[in-house]
Amino acid sequence: MTGPAALLWRTAGTLAAPLLPLYLRRRARAGHEIAERLGERRGCAGGARPPGRLLWIHAASVGETLSVLRLMDALAARLPDLAFLVTTGTVTSAGLLAERLRPALAPRVRHRFAPLDVPAWVARFLDAWRPDAGVFVESELWPNLIAAARRRDIPLALVNARLSPRSARLWARGAPGLARELLGAFRLVLAQSDEVARRLAALGAPRAACWGNLKYAADPLPADPAELERLRGLTAGREILLAASTHPGEEALALVAHRRLTAIYPRLLTILVPRHPQRGEAVALEADGLVGRHAEAPRLRVARRAAGQEPGPATAVYVADTLGELGLFYRLASVALVGGSLVPHGGQNPLEPARLGCPILLGPHTWNFAEPVERLLAAGGAVQLAPGPDLAAALAREAAAVLREPRRGQAMAAAAAAVAADQAGLPDRVAEALAELLPPRADRGAGQTLAAHGTTEKD
Incomplete structure (x- = not known):
């Protein structure tokens, strides 16, 4: 050259x-x-x-x-x-x-x-x-x-x-x-x-x-079967909102959405999986402090996976700051936000939850995966939040719609799985x-x- x-x-x-x-x-x-x-x-x-x-x-x-x-x-x-x-x-x-x-x-x-x-x-x-x-x-x-x-x-x-x-x-x-x-x-x-x-x-x-x-x-993200069953036992009967592969700024929006959703779903567990696990301690501190600043709300009870803590009955937010375990949490979630899309990062891979039967929510910034996102939206396999000043409210609204209508979530998951399986050869x-x-x-x-x-x- x-x-x-x-x-x-x-x-x-x-x-x-x-x-x-x-x-x-x-x-x-x-x-x-x-x-x-x-x-x-x-x-x-x-x-x-x-x-x-x-x-x-x-x-x-x-x-x-x-x-x-x-x-x-x-x-x-x-x-x-x-x-x-x-x-x-x-x-x-x-x-x-x-x-x-x-x-x-x-x-x-x-x-x-x-x-x-x-x-x-x-x-x-x-x-x-x-x-x-x-x-x-x-x-x-x-x-x-x-x-x-x-x-x-x-x-x-x-x-x-x-x-x-x-x-x-x-x-x-x-x-x-x-x-x-x-x-x-x-x-x-x-x-x-x-x-x-x-x-x-x-x-x-x-x-x-x-x-x-x-x-x-790609193959579905792996998950240890025994650990998945154990976590299902710990979270049985609870609605679970997953914010997966999040980037700075997205955890705060997910936490505000959590506070809105708990008015309808008081047993809601929100799981935050930061894209970079080394941010886990800072994310947990943010989770505990953000809601604690609101006088009308009790401080969030936060557990960190990397610290050996469990998502017990009193846990409102679980920070899953370990490497290679995202497959566990997509399988566990009732509805999942794919991170990197609430902030102008371009979005993470929406096909990962599509292979695991998880209803998918996306923020407005998805240019890294424009073509898969287009196909998922066309098939009804995902919902994308419109750009706006209050993405937390939009996230809470769309998550509530899936939690309120389980059949809708099941239909979304089936449509997404069909898109993800399209090119196996x-x-x-x-x-x-x-x-x-x-x-x-x-x-x-x-x-x-x-x-x-x-x-x-x-x-």
Whole structure:
């Protein structure tokens, strides 16, 4: 990649490299990195490359990681000799990958944190792992990393691609040449929707297509059966409002809705599941203090799961601040708000509750999942709150409508489940296309011999 924008980005990455270790150490102190694995962010291998063919999958965070689990299963079944290198950028996604991999697949998978986009660091990473092909998931397009892979003739695919109208405009106005070079590096480009495919094609993606959305084909979120039964026993006879994967600002709105709903449903339990579990203590303090400021209302009785507390009969709000347990609470809930949608974050994945028979409420900000949301709304599988000054009142009103009419909630859940099950065969189709990017089994593949690539980047 030789255009001015690519050169500027490459230069910026090189100049920033001396400062980035300090940045990484600060992130580690805040819990956003694992201190013992910071070398991976500088491209250090942290282990030996497995023998044979290796497919590299880059899935930036939790949603992207979960969306490719069934794709990996399909590839593993098709290619018994294939090993996987999965790179992610967050501690949470690394933990969930370890939890969700099927036991039969886990020995074939290596996880590493993705190198920051410094030319020397991405060169070190690729030279150590020598992947035979690479798969980027959704929307992470790192110019130096992609350029380095292209120089090594590593076949690349972009799957389940996502590109908002705003991002498309920014690329088109600010760096159209760089966008064309980046997207031109991919031999296969599969978008989440036809609309996204058109945006990518306009920016230069060759033969961009939409075969479906891998998030429709993901497995249901898991839940420990014994723990689910135990929680059902603790909450029997109570209405449960779940606010799932919430972001700052949303818990306060859910708590105001809780106060309104308790006038009708005095035994209501509201469960708050913050998107980032480390916020749990702050969320619990907010829950206890927010209602406590109102003289006419008693202080909320709040329990925190990470602190070992239970949702007892006197508990009004339960903060579920643990990792990987959202499947428990979607199964437990009477009605659920999908977080990230009451504030302008763009929404979290509404297909997760759709697979678990839970009536779905959405805030007005859902552009991250525009196409699934459109299908859910059209099918009657979800209700979306209209933008307005009092989202808490709207949330209380729509939650009350579902709680008041159980048959309505059941119909919503059935419609949502049908939408979520629509593309069960997609992982097999995508796996077949990705298999064609890999060298024949007898050929050790692109990137195996460093001398073939003439890499010259220095630390």
